Amino acid sequence: MIGHNQQQRSVQGLTEEDRKVLRKAVMEMNDSMTRVGAERELQKETTNEIADKLGIDKKLFRRMSRAYFRANFKEEVQENTDFEEFYTTVMEKTAS
Numbered sequence: 001m002i003g004h005n006q007q008q009r010s011v012q013g014l015t016e017e018d019r020k021v022l023r024k025a026v027m028e029m030n031d032s033m034t035r036v037g038a039e040r041e042l043q044k045e046t047t048n049e050i051a052d053k054l055g056i057d058k059k060l061f062r063r064m065s066r067a068y069f070r071a072n073f074k075e076e077v078q079e080n081t082d083f084e085e086f087y088t089t090v091m092e093k094t095a096s
Contacts, residue, residue: 047061063076
């Protein structure tokens, strides 16, 4: 069986060692989720601070930050150009 179709084990089928492994994994996930939550909070605070301090639109700042992180500015520009051309061609030239 593949993926979600795999037969699931019941809690009764777990050995004490399996339970220790599972408990450790749950604690690791908790720690990771805590770090992610803290980083999201920092990102939110930074975004709000820039918006308030410089008057920059939050959406624009987040988009700039994502493009910088992903190092895909050229792809962003091309995607925007493609959208603009597609939208203009479909919506403005045929609207009569």
